[in-house]
Amino acid sequence: MGRSPCCEKEHTNKGAWTKEEDERLIKHIKQHGLLRCGKSCRLRWINYLRPDLKRGNFTEEEDELIINLHSLLGNKWSLIAARLPGRTDNEIKNYWNTHVKRKLISRGIDPQTHRCLNPSNKNPRNVSMQTDEIEPMPTMGNDVGFKVEDYSNCSSVEFLHPQINLDLSIRPPHLY
DNA sequence: AAGCACATCAACCGCCAGGCG
DNA sequence: TCGCCTGGCGGTTGATGTGCT
Numbered sequence: 001m002g003r004s005p006c007c008e009k010e011h012t013n014k015g016a017w018t019k020e021e022d023e024r025l026i027k028h029i030k031q032h033g034l035l036r037c038g039k040s041c042r043l044r045w046i047n048y049l050r051p052d053l054k055r056g057n058f059t060e061e062e063d064e065l066i067i068n069l070h071s072l073l074g075n076k077w078s079l080i081a082a083r084l085p086g087r088t089d090n091e092i093k094n095y096w097n098t099h100v101k102r103k104l105i106s107r108g109i110d111p112q113t114h115r116c117l118n119p120s121n122k123n124p125r126n127v128s129m130q131t132d133e134i135e136p137m138p139t140m141g142n143d144v145g146f147k148v149e150d151y152s153n154c155s156s157v158e159f160l161h162p163q164i165n166l167d168l169s170i171r172p173p174h175l176y
Numbered sequence: 177a178a179g180c181a182c183a184t185c186a187a188c189c190g191c192c193a194g195g196c197g
Numbered sequence: 198t199c200g201c202c203t204g205g206c207g208g209t210t211g212a213t214g215t216g217c218t
Contacts (some may be wrong), residue, residue, distance in 0.1 A: 042204075043187070077208060093207075138192050181217080188210075
């Protein structure tokens with residue numbers, strides 16, 4: 001798993017901490033006190049305190065986007081979150097587990113494979129195929145350079161949002 | 177009103193990989 | 198080159214909220 005840089009944002013410093021920055025941090029902790037490890041602070045900031053977070057209910061568009069991205073990427077929540085501005089991987093993961101899974105099952109789609117659950121209930125819209133023709137979902141070795149239609153005649157991707165942008169190349173969120 | 181079951185979601189855990197001395 | 202440290206990630210847990218009986 002590659003580690004993306006944490007300090008690419010404008011107005012943030014990279015590299016070694018300066019003496020002044022150290023002093024400011026020490027002063028802040030002394031002044032306000034915080035019995036939390038850095039990891040916990042980071043999580044709290046990313047998932048809850050960040051000013052650019054959307055909060056609130058997911059829209060129908062976000063819903064479908066999550067489903068489509070999950071069908072392509074699997075449980076790569078951070079990659080999915082990168083395509084949804086203002087949403088965190090944790091938020092999406094929770095939303096998936098509590099809402100989307102059930103939604104897909106009610107549509108007759110397996111939430112893990114995005115294939116039809118019931119062999120006799122072919123594609124809910126119009127695809128017909130034998131179940132023994134269904135190949136397992138390939139593992140995502142990379143994030144670019146594959147075509148959705150290669151995978152299945154019965155996945156949720158193409159019949160839900162055929163117009164969706166499937167360009168999964170990596171770039172900073174603000175460039176999307 | 178009380179007790180229970182289920183749903184939701186923030187936070188924790190453990191693993192992996194990159195950075196750095 | 199090596200080993201430690203820490204950020205990033207996905208999976209899981211547990212506290213809290215909500216609805217039902």
